[in-house]
Amino acid sequence: MKKRRIDWFLIGIAVLAAFLNFWGVWNDDAVNPYYTAAVTSMTESWSNFFYGAFDPSGFVTVDKPPVALWLQTISALIFGIHGWSVILPQALAGVGSVLLLYFLVKPTFGSWAARIAALVMATTPIAVAVSRTNNVDSILVFTLLLGAWALFKAVKKGKIGFLLLAFVLIGVGFNVKMLQAYMVVPAFLLFYLIAAKLNWKKKVLHLVIALVMMLGVSVSWAVIVDNTSASARPYIGSSQTNSVLELAFGYNGVERLLGQETGMSNGGGGDNSQMTPPNSQSGSYSIAPDASTESTQGGQNNMSGQPPTPPSGGMNGGGPGASNGKTGGGPGGQGGGNGSKMMGSTGMFGTGKAGPLRLFQTALGDQISWLLPMALFGIAAIFIASWRRTRRFFQWDTAQKEMIFWAAWLVPVAGFFSVAGFFHHYYLIMLAPAIAALTGAGFMALLNLYRKNTGVPGYLLPSAVAITTGLQMFFIAQYSILGMSFIGVLGLGLATTLFIIKAKQPAWTSWIAVASLIAMLLAPMYWALTPMMYGGNSSLPEAGPQLKTSGGGAFADASVNETLISYLEENSADTEFLFGTTNASTAAPYIIKTGKSVMALGGFNGTDPILTVKELKQMIKDGKIKYFYLPSNNKGSSSDVVTWIEENGTKVDSSEWGGETTSTDATTSASTTQDGFGGGGMQGGPDGQSGGTLYKLN
Secondary structure, eight states, X not given: OOOOOXXXXXXXXXXXXXXXXXXXXXXXXXXXXXXXXXXHHHTTXXXXXXXXXXXXXXXXXXXXXXXXXXXXXXXXXXXXXXXHHHHHHHHHHHHHHHHHHHHHHHHHHOHHHHHHHHHHHHTOHHHHHHHTSSOSHHHHHXXXXXXXXXXXXXXXXXXXXXXXXXXXXXXXXXXXXXXXXXXXXXXXXXXXXXXXXXXXXXXXXXXXXXXXHHHHHHHHHHHHHHTSOGGGSOBOTTOSSSOHHHXXXXXXXXHHHHTOOOOOOSSTTOOTXXXXXXXXXXXXXXXOTTXXXXXXXXXXXXXXXXXXOOOTTOXXXXXXXXXXXXXXXXXXXXXXXXXXXXXXSSSGGGOOOOSTTGGGSTTTHHHHOTTHHHHHHHHHHHHHHHHHHHOXXXXXXXXXXXXXXXXXXXXXXXXXXXXXXXXXXXXXXGGHHHHHHHHHHHHHHHHHHHHHOOSGGGGHHHHHHHHHHHHHHHHHXXXXXXXXXXXXXXXXXXXXXXXXXXXXXOTTHHHHHXXXXXXXXXXXXXHHHHHHHHOOOXXXXXXXXXXXXXXXXXXXXXXXXXXXXXXXXXXXXXXXXXXXESSHHHHHHHHHHHOSEEEETTTTTTOOOOOOXXXXXXXXXXXXXXXXXXXXXXXXXXXXXXXXXXXHSEEOOHHHHTOSOEEEETTTTEEEETTOOOSSSOOOSTTSOSSOEEEEXX
């Protein structure tokens, strides 16, 4: 029996991945408050756990299926509810994806190709940024890579069981983040068709069975929930018809592609044509997890698809705004800095201009595309090398077939992000496995062609190094001319050397090739370090030097007004809900802080038609809710419920609950609250806004 040797390179890469994903996460208390609030609630009861309830009372769910949140909740039950405990499953998934990629690439392309692929995956900036938060995308990618492992086993062993497992895992992925999991289905189908050693009838039959199982697993939770009486479960957050299937194919489906936004009015049951974002405020730009909201200064709605101009006080000046965790604000935003990718680029949420070159624009490219040219050259090299072995175009060897699989993963996903109207930077983690695998396998194929060929294919390696370096210089130039010059001199110098020595092939040729690879990894490695070095936005993760000016803001995402909590606990101790408000981002930090229910009347965006006026009246009569906080930007909302609250509720004087009491420092021109909470705007309400009103419901 052959003894397996330990791959110390892999051990080192895994340690690096763990360091990048784990180090410093204990500083992030609430992470993405929207999901942390849900985990807090899901630890309270089995019903909340199953449905993915946002609040302890099970009033509304989060806008995602619950599988990833189940893992976070289990972690919280074991270790307690902390920022690091809800991050733990995602960080482990990030390291697991690195290891899986190694074992997927190694059998066909060799140890060095697998090591390079694993290293690229470990240092992909957006993959690191996402894995350090409780956003669910890293778990989705890990699940899909497990599916790829099962698919490769199905082809090699010829067993349908592994094929069914592969597609079942895609179904599980659907229950992590819905249709995003289906992006890899074309790759799975194509690979089995070209690689399985079966006749075509069996292949098609097997795939039909696998697809049926995938669809069954995908909709299993949704069917159970949608067929449960609405009175016996929470409302399905971000749906307009209280349906999981509508959520999957609407808000989390077609609307993502087309850039549509399900109603943005504030307050339950509102008119979806009212597009005032729930967190906009004078002098600030507020963002929230997976939000389809944008605002400009002064709280005016921006429907142009362009990012608003940052206010003079810096990005998100009026939210929690300080990393000191003092009271007075809410989850609305962060104080100081104007460095978000979301702020600095064109397109909705700073995702650039749609088109075939979108992934090469600075808006998205420095999150994922550092080695994309090398991956594309790698596809060509693998194809050429395999064709020279077989001399037949349609009788592919294993290397070609697996290259086609990774290319079929890359192309549809890249195509979606090139044209989609509504997504966030961290969704780009979906591209990371394909780019990493093709870079690892492709670099070794390019190196072999370089060593063995005197014709044009032999010059593909230096060409790939030169073009990849040129793209990296383009990304770096927006931040540092010195950094761009360093990478340019190093990378282009090595590429030129490879061109010059091609004919003679001295003994140290391989070292020059290795040096060129290291040179191409320097910039993405630094970008991957930035979330750890500077802090990041845990609601909308990103990587890059811009975090240095906006950094650390996410660590204050769940600041609360302690005075308000004390007032409400004293005056509404016997009610089910501590208070009600219009949207989840205002409610989340109070659920985390107190463990009590806070009603998000309109769900995440403030637009879900959850309650009618009649139902709210009954809840008041039954003593379930006594207070409601209405943010200032909700004035004049067309929601019948909000209008009724304004007309019939009794305003509570702000001095009683720590509301708008501001002072201005003449030296810094910064507004602060009575307890010194700063950040460039006037705070006081649960969401850090000035002018909000607390109502006692009669």
